[in-house]
């Protein structure tokens with residue numbers, strides 16, 4: 001069963017008239033992870049933000065987006081806000097941008113959870129503490145009293161994953177969630193995403209430049225170039241027998257990069 005179906009999605013810039021996404025059709029199977037790969041500017045983020053209806057106001061979109069059969073592209077802004085967080089949750093590249101810099105992390109978490117649940121302050125703290133401990137964040141109470149800039153990128157990403165654990169959305173869209181992190185935090189955050197899926201059985205769309213991560217986490221891969229889907233398939237098939245020259249190029253350059261990295265760092269890494 002497909003939990004999400006995107007049909008003929010077009011996104012264009014109202015100011016310049018430029019078409020950014022040229023009619024994408026794809027689906028996400030319930031419980032599976034779909035990776036979207038492609039070079040910078042190929043339209044991965046715009047596609048995901050279009051699903052969430054979070055693109056900037058100069059971008060217009062058309063097409064149908066069916067979440068469990070319901071056409072969410074037709075929902076009002078208010079109805080869509082209710083879907084975000086509870087049903088579809090987006091985790092961004094830079095944890096910092098997801099938080100309001102002027103208030104401590106706990107305020108943001110409480111406000112988000114209060115939008116969707118009738119929980120008391122204590123109940124929210126209890127649930128968030130449990131989730132934060134489960135993603136290896138020490139001293140949750142202390143973290144909730146910190147401003148975003150007082151936490152590292154890796155910690156903020158883990159706070160977002162902990163929030164997702166509490167919200168239990170049916171779909172998580174992660175837009176390069178590890179790009180802004182150092183190698184060790186990247187590894188740990190990817191592990192947390194894998195556990196998140198195991199624990200919640202949620203469906204996931206995962207955008208990443210890192211094909212090593214994609215191979216580890218995704219069931220299916222969709223390749224984008226210049227606003228179009230040029231290839232899609234099971235992850236192993238994409239890595240072993242890509243059909244499109246562009247996909248072959250992406251896979252070979254990434255594998256070359258990763259073997260270069262291993263050489264530089266020593267084969268043991």
Ligand SMILES: Nc1ncnc2c1ncn2[C@@H]1O[C@H](COP(=O)(O)OP(=O)(O)OP(=O)(O)O)[C@@H](O)[C@H]1O
Pocket residue numbers: 013020038039040041042043044045046047056058059
């Ligand atoms: N608000 C906007 N107004 C005009 N053009 C935009 C806007 N947002 C994105 N674009 C353009 O849309 C195209 C696709 O951008 P998008 O961010 O989806 O690429 P991407 O594949 O996610 O790249 P990256 O890997 O670098 O994040 C780019 O040419 C970008 O400049």
